[in-house]
Amino acid sequence: MADSSSDTALRAMLDEVSTELGNLEPKFLQAARAARRHRFLPDRLWVGDGYEPCDRADSPEAWLRAAYADEPAVTQVNDGEDPGDGDRWPSSSASAPEIVFRMLQMLDAHPGHKVLEIGTGTGWNAGLLSCLAGAGNVTSVEVDATLAADAQARLRGEGFGVAVVAGDGAEGYAGSAPYDRLVSTCAVRTVPRPWLTQVRPGGVILTPWDAPWTCYGLLRLTVDDNGSASGPFSPYAAFMLMRSQRHDVRLFRDVVRDDHQPDESTSALSPWAVARDDYGAEFVIGLLLRDVWRAWHEDPGVDGVETRLWVATTDATSWAAVDFDGKSEDRFTVWQHGPRRLWDEVEAAYAWWLGHDRPGPGRFGLTVTATGETPWLDDPGRPVPAGG
Structure with a gap:
């Protein structure tokens, strides 16, 4: 892929993201230039409503457009199984750049912070995190062993010191704990309790949140001294659900x-x-x-x-x-x-x-303890009764 083409595509992507989020801080622009999205994507992407294959070798321009579009780049369908002529559904992707940088802003990782990422995927987000927190400070867990190996190879090839672990993200990774920041790139319906014990007091857990009734957005929790965590919801983002929390009910x-x-x-x-x-x-x-x-x-x-x-x-x-x-x-x-x-x-x-006068989603939050979760309205001191 010609450098001039990817440079142009990168600038266009950053312009589009800045339009949505406001001007990005220089540290995010520098991270985007250092961890270029197309270098972390596989040679086959799945595009369109029907998730048709788009191969880099056969359609390099279409592939590059998909690589830098401000939308998810689907990198795997059907958990890696050959769909044949059957239905295709996305099982792994590189998230849309706008939501990636919005989450990075919300996570607020600084140099020297130890960061745990749940859901390595392509490795692009881990590369960005490494730019923000520093080499050797990022650990990433990926449930799919093949994706984990591919991401580790890309990160090493690009010179990023990220430790990629193949495992269940719901268990976190105690080997490098405690962390200052934990970010998930897959949605959860229940916040895994190991995350609470692996993030230090004052640290942040940022995860997409989902309910069977509807997808929602993001949940930003701050861990306190007694091992619980609490924080607000932030609306309007949809992510694939953590594999261990899927329900196959028809x-x-x-x-x-x-x-x-x-x-x-x-x-x-x-x-x-x-x-x-x-x-x-x-x-x-x-x-x-x-x-x-x-x-x-x-x-x-x-x-x-x-x-x-x-x-x-x-x-x-x-x-x-x-x-x-x-x-x-x-x-x-x-x-x-x-x-x-x-x-x-x-x-x-x-x-x-x-x-309660039709409160909007942004007025709600969640408190998570070792024994349960309590939603609240406006303040943790105003719990919402289960079932309304």
Whole structure:
């Protein structure tokens, strides 16, 4: 790849990121020039909505555009398995540059800080961290042994002193603890407790946060002297979920059975109000009902039903369905099965949100201890009751 082409692409990427975030500090610009994104990407990227392969050798210009676009560069599909003619889904990527630099700003790593990264991926972010914290101060954990080896080779080839460890990021890496900063490049639904013990008091944990109900954004925690951590949410970013926290639950395979006899009722709460129209409401449902997910079913093939919202627990023991008949927009038929009445729980969480004047996602935070997690509104002293 000609240096002039990559220089031009790098400048364009940094201009675009600066437009989104404001002018980047010189240390970030220097890091971006030292750890050039295209040098950390494999020769095959997966592009477009269908994740079609884009090979560097065959399409060098298209590959370079994808390498420096301000969007995720998908570097692996289907956990590295050959998808053949089947569906392709991303399992590893280099995050969009805008979110990478936003997270670096939030992490606030300084020279001499010891940093633990969860999710090495291509190694690009680890290279940037090494520029900011200093050679020998960054350890990165990657669950995929092949990706870990490839990233380590790239980092060494580019002259970055990063230790890459193949392992489960949920366990952190005690070998180099304690750390001043811990950053995850994959989303979690529960903050792994080993992270708390491996970050020194006053240190920062920055991780994407996710709920089965909705993707959200980032969680920035500060560790305190008693080993707990607390901090606010920052909205609007979606990341792949940590592999060990995935739930392989399918509606018609695992949840709904032919012999189920659900209870019928009606509700005035529109399913769109909690699952499509208002992101603030979606976030609160996800925060309060941490084990509940949902799926839309357009034209489900049921007489008198135009659209159905399915709601279910991640352990597949309870479910609800909310039907829109295509006519009435103030009364919906509800079906519920299992030990929990999930739509009743959704209604209660939504009522709590309305009763507190529809607080936006940025007003919430989370406190994490060795024994549990407590969401709060505005201040850790204002805990939000479980289930609203």
